[in-house]
Structure formats: structure tokens, C-alpha cells
Amino acid sequence: MTLGVDQKNPDWRDYAICAQTDPEIFFPEKGGSTREAKKVCNSCDVREACLDYALEHDEKFGIWGGLSERERRKLKKPKKRKNTTVKNPEVEVGDQPKQEDGDDSDRENVA
Numbered sequence: 001m002t003l004g005v006d007q008k009n010p011d012w013r014d015y016a017i018c019a020q021t022d023p024e025i026f027f028p029e030k031g032g033s034t035r036e037a038k039k040v041c042n043s044c045d046v047r048e049a050c051l052d053y054a055l056e057h058d059e060k061f062g063i064w065g066g067l068s069e070r071e072r073r074k075l076k077k078p079k080k081r082k083n084t085t086v087k088n089p090e091v092e093v094g095d096q097p098k099q100e101d102g103d104d105s106d107r108e109n110v111a
């Protein structure tokens with residue numbers, strides 16, 4: 001049994017183990033270590049819900065779901081698409097269509 005949980009309307013936050021730890025470790029100074037917070041998150045049962053919440057609400061600061069702000073940004077960033085253009089090896093831009101019979105006599109008459 002978890003204390004403080006509304007049994008009729010439970011919320012993932014009710015099971016957040018960070019609520020029982022030092023909140024400072026989840027908001028380290030710039031360049032500070034995130035190791036302690038991530039260690040706590042790794043043993044948290046609601047990690048996925050927490051991360052989803054942070055991504056949906058665009059949380060800018062702190063460790064959420066075991067990820068730092070930068071790591072969450074990377075997750076949200078659309079992956080660069082590789083060039084999927086399929087080139088037709090028969091036709092290059094500016095090329096004339098190939099003639100089946102090889103007769104190009106009509107081109108010679110064009111001035």
C-alpha cells in the first residue's frame with residue numbers, strides 16, 4: 001500500500017519515488033551531475049509515465065523519467081530523413097529519352 005494515493009483516482013505521481021528523495025538532485029546546476037537522479041529513476045515504477053508527461057508538457061528543466069532535458073530534446077527531435085529519392089538510371093535530368101531503334105537521323109536536321 002502506498003500512502004497518499006487516492007485509490008479511486010490514482011495518478012502516476014502517487015507512485016513517484018522521487019517524492020521521497022531530495023528534489024535537488026533532480027534539478028542539478030548547469031554542468032552538475034545527473035547520476036543520482038537517474039539512479040533513482042531507474043528503480044521507479046512510473047518512469048515511462050513520467051517521461052511521457054515530460055515530453056507532452058515540454059518540461060524544460062530537471063530529470064524526468066530518467067532523462068535530462070538534452071536527452072528529452074533528442075527524443076523529440078524528428079530524425080533526419082535520408083534521401084529516399086529513387087533515381088531512374090535510364091533518365092538523367094536534361095537527357096533525351098533513349099530511342100529504341102537507335103535512329104537519330106531527325107535530330108541531325110534540326111538547325
Ligand code: SF4
Pocket residue numbers: 015016017018019026040041042044045046047048050051063064065066
Ligand atoms: S521516473 Fe524519476 S523523476 Fe519520474 S517519477 Fe520516477 S523518480 Fe521521479
